[in-house]
Amino acid sequence: MARGGIREKRVREGRLVVVSNRVADPKRDRKAGGLAVAVGETLEATGGAWFGWSGEISSDARKAKPQVRQVDGVYLVTIDLTREELDGYYFGFSNQCLWPLLHYRIDLVHFEQEYYDEYRIVNRRFANLLAQFLGPNDVIWIHDLHLIPMAAELRQHGCKQPIGFFLHVPFPPPEVVSALPRHHDLLKDLMAYDLIGFQTKRDTACFRNYAMQELGAQLLRDGSLQYASYRIQCEAFPVGIDVDTFAELSTNAEARKQIEFLQQSKGSRVLIVGVDRLDYSKGLVERLTAYREFLRTYKENRNKVVLMQVTPPSRETVKSYAQIRRELDRLEGDINGEFGEMDWTPVRYIRRSVGRERLAALYRASRVGLVTPLRDGMNLVAKEYVAAQNENDPGVLILSRFAGAAETMKQALIVNPYDVEQVAYALQMAINMPLEERRERHQALLASIRKEDVHAWSRAFLSHLSGTKRGFAGILPLDRDAQLQ
Ligand code: ADP
Ligand code: F6P
Numbered sequence: 001m002a003r004g005g006i007r008e009k010r011v012r013e014g015r016l017v018v019v020s021n022r023v024a025d026p027k028r029d030r031k032a033g034g035l036a037v038a039v040g041e042t043l044e045a046t047g048g049a050w051f052g053w054s055g056e057i058s059s060d061a062r063k064a065k066p067q068v069r070q071v072d073g074v075y076l077v078t079i080d081l082t083r084e085e086l087d088g089y090y091f092g093f094s095n096q097c098l099w100p101l102l103h104y105r106i107d108l109v110h111f112e113q114e115y116y117d118e119y120r121i122v123n124r125r126f127a128n129l130l131a132q133f134l135g136p137n138d139v140i141w142i143h144d145l146h147l148i149p150m151a152a153e154l155r156q157h158g159c160k161q162p163i164g165f166f167l168h169v170p171f172p173p174p175e176v177v178s179a180l181p182r183h184h185d186l187l188k189d190l191m192a193y194d195l196i197g198f199q200t201k202r203d204t205a206c207f208r209n210y211a212m213q214e215l216g217a218q219l220l221r222d223g224s225l226q227y228a229s230y231r232i233q234c235e236a237f238p239v240g241i242d243v244d245t246f247a248e249l250s251t252n253a254e255a256r257k258q259i260e261f262l263q264q265s266k267g268s269r270v271l272i273v274g275v276d277r278l279d280y281s282k283g284l285v286e287r288l289t290a291y292r293e294f295l296r297t298y299k300e301n302r303n304k305v306v307l308m309q310v311t312p313p314s315r316e317t318v319k320s321y322a323q324i325r326r327e328l329d330r331l332e333g334d335i336n337g338e339f340g341e342m343d344w345t346p347v348r349y350i351r352r353s354v355g356r357e358r359l360a361a362l363y364r365a366s367r368v369g370l371v372t373p374l375r376d377g378m379n380l381v382a383k384e385y386v387a388a389q390n391e392n393d394p395g396v397l398i399l400s401r402f403a404g405a406a407e408t409m410k411q412a413l414i415v416n417p418y419d420v421e422q423v424a425y426a427l428q429m430a431i432n433m434p435l436e437e438r439r440e441r442h443q444a445l446l447a448s449i450r451k452e453d454v455h456a457w458s459r460a461f462l463s464h465l466s467g468t469k470r471g472f473a474g475i476l477p478l479d480r481d482a483q484l485q
Pocket of ligand 2: 021022035036144168169277314315
C-alpha cells in the first residue's frame with residue numbers, strides 16, 4: 001500500500017462500516033454461514049466497508065498492516081491472526097464458551113482464562129486498527145458473539161459514532177448466561193453500544209432480563225435500557241434473505257440444468273433435503289434418527305425417498321465437533337446398512353459446501369425441506385428453501401420450533417426436533433400433503449419471508465441506529481412496572 005497506508009483507503013464519511021469475525025469476498029467465497037450471506041447482501045446494496053479477520057494465520061500478524069481490497073464498491077479490510085490468537089479468541093472463547101452457552105449447551109462450555117484473555121486482546125487489536133480507519137460520520141455495525149467488547153474498546157479511542165451490535169445466535173435466559181465465568185465483565189461491555197439487535201422477541205426479552213437482573217440496568221418505557229448514564233436500545237430484527245435473487249437463482253439456466261440432473265438421478269423417488277454446517281446445534285443426529293424412525297414406521301416409503309444431507313464440516317479442531325462428525329458418520333452407515341438396496345441409498349451425505357445455484361436447484365427439486373436445529377438464532381436455510389420452490393407445485397418445510405425462524409414461519413410443519421416420532425410423522429405428512437394445502441402454506445410462508453427479507457432487516461437496523469444518540473438517559477420516565485415474558 002502507498003504511503004499513508006490505510007488512511008488513503010479510508011471509507012468516505014458517513015458510510016456504513018461493518019465489522020465481523022469473518023469477511024467474505026462475494027466474488028470468490030462460497031462460505032456456508034448465515035452471517036456472511038446476510039452481511040454480504042447488505043453491503044452489496046449499501047456500499048461501505050467490511051472489516052474483520054482474513055481467514056489466514058501468520059506469525060507476524062500483530063505487526064502487519066490490514067489488507068485492503070475493493071470489490072463492487074465495498075472495501076474489504078482484513079487482518080491475519082496469530083496461531084495463538086486464533087486458538088484463544090476463535091476456537092477457545094468464541095467456539096468453546098460463547099457458542100455452546102448461547103445455544104443453551106452449558107454442558108459443552110469449556111472455559112479457560114487464557115481463552116478469555118486472548119479474546120479481549122483480539123477485540124482490542126481490531127478496535128485499535130479500526131479506530132484509525134473511521135470518519136466522524138461513519139455508522140458502525142458490529143456483528144456477533146466474537147466481537148462483544150469491541151464498542152467499549154472503540155469508545156476508549158474517543159469514538160462517538162453510533163455503534164450497533166447484532167447477535168446472530170440466540171440469547172438464552174439469564175440462568176443459562178450466568179453460568180459463564182466472567183459473564184458480568186463481558187456483557188457489561190454491551191452497554192457501550194447504542195443499539196443491540198437480536199433475532200427474535202424471545203432473545204430480546206431474555207437479554208433485557210439479564211441486563212436488569214445481573215447488571216442492574218433499568219428498563220425504560222420504550223423498551224430501551226438505562227445503564228449508568230447511558231440509554232441502550234434493544235430490539236428484535238429478524239434476519240432474512242434476498243428472496244427475489246434467491247428465487248431467480250433457482251430458475252436460471254444453471255439451476256435448470258442441475259434440477260434436470262437431480263431429477264434424472266432420483267428417478268421417481270421423493271427428495272428430502274437438509275443443508276447445515278456440521279454443528280451440534282443443528283440437530284443432525286436427531287434428524288437422522290428421526291429419518292430412520294420414519295423408514296421403520298412408514299414402511300411404504302422404503303426405496304421411494306432419499307434424504308440428501310449437505311453438511312460442510314466446521315470448527316473441526318474443537319472436540320465436540322469432531323465427536324458429532326463421528327456420530328453422524330456412524331448413523332449414516334447404520335441407516336444405509338439397515339435399509340439400503342442395490343439400487344437405493346436412503347441417505348446421501350455430502351460433506352462440503354456447494355455453490356448457490358446448486359443449492360437453489362437442490363431445494364427446488366426437493367419435496368421436503370428438513371430444518372430441525374436444536375437451537376438456532378434464525379436459520380436462513382428455512383427461508384432459502386421456501387424462496388426456491390415452484391409456486392405451482394411447492395415442497396413442504398418441516399421446521400424446528402427452536403429455530404428463530406419459527407417465530408414467524410408459522411405455516412411450516414413445526415416440530416420438536418428431540419421428538420423423533422413426531423418428526424417421522426411430519427415427514428409422512430409432508431410427503432402425502434395434497435397440492436392445495438402445499439400451495440396455501442407456501443404462499444403464506446413466501447409472504448412472511450418477503451416481509452422480513454434481508455433488505456428490511458438492514459434498513460430497520462440501520463435506521464434505528466442512525467436515530468440513536470448516545471447520551472444521558474432521563475428523557476423518558478422509568479417504567480418500573482414493566483414486566484417481561
Ligand atoms: P448458520 O448461520 O448457523 O450456519 P443459517 O441457516 O442461518 O445457519 O445459514 C447458513 C447459510 O449457509 C445459508 O445461507 C446456507 O445456504 C449456507 N450453507 C449452509 N450449508 C451450505 C453448504 N453445504 N453449501 C453452501 N452453502 C451452505
Ligand atoms: O452467527 C454465527 C455464525 O457466524 C453464522 O452466521 C455462521 O453461519 C457461522 O457462525 C459461521 O461460523 P464460523 O465463522 O465459525 O465458520
